[in-house]
Amino acid sequence: MSRIGKSPIHIPAGVSVTYKDDLVTVKGSKGELTQQIDPDIKIEIKDGVLSLTRPSDEKNHRSLHGLYRSLINNMIIGVSEGFVKKMELVGVGFRATSNGQILELSLGYSHAIQMQLPKEIKVEAVTDRKSNPIITLESYDKQLLGQVCAKIRSLRKPEPYKGKGVRFIGEEVRRKAGKSAKV
Numbered sequence: 001m002s003r004i005g006k007s008p009i010h011i012p013a014g015v016s017v018t019y020k021d022d023l024v025t026v027k028g029s030k031g032e033l034t035q036q037i038d039p040d041i042k043i044e045i046k047d048g049v050l051s052l053t054r055p056s057d058e059k060n061h062r063s064l065h066g067l068y069r070s071l072i073n074n075m076i077i078g079v080s081e082g083f084v085k086k087m088e089l090v091g092v093g094f095r096a097t098s099n100g101q102i103l104e105l106s107l108g109y110s111h112a113i114q115m116q117l118p119k120e121i122k123v124e125a126v127t128d129r130k131s132n133p134i135i136t137l138e139s140y141d142k143q144l145l146g147q148v149c150a151k152i153r154s155l156r157k158p159e160p161y162k163g164k165g166v167r168f169i170g171e172e173v174r175r176k177a178g179k180s181a182k183v
Contacts, residue, residue: 017050
């Protein structure tokens with residue numbers, strides 16, 4: 001049996017979970033999320049505990065069991081606590097400014113890049129003297145937040161020689177040695 005799928009999910013106070021017609025809806029203080037569930041996977045909600053069961057040990061059922069448990073757990077955490085990702089811009093002249101839902105990035109190209117962010121994501125860009133600019137993204141939807149972070153990172157990935165680029169806070173970038181001088 002799936003070790004992830006069989007563990008129950010405790011629903012915190014202030015979060016309501018409804019399951020109807022293979023659609024799970026989770027509502028909380030931060031927002032509302034829905035997820036379509038495979039009809040083979042059964043969901044049972046009792047006394048503030050949600051558990052998932054599968055009909056057989058087929059490979060497809062085993063993989064869906066753990067997947068849907070993780071998705072529902074992330075939805076519950078998201079609407080109650082939310083998710084935060086922090087990114088830093090490493091490089092001379094790299095800047096970030098936020099104006100509402102528009103994030104403007106200067107990443108060493110001939111032009112500034114403007115990104116329109118979804119309304120579910122709150123953005124904050126902080127630039128202090130003598131430190132790298134930091135972008136803080138906050139949302140209740142983990143999948144959407146990860147997708148937006150990946151898009152921002154793809155604009156200028158960290159390169160292995162000087163380490164310049166957009167990276168997550170705490171991310172280790174493998175560095176390579178440059179050319180060695182002739183003797």
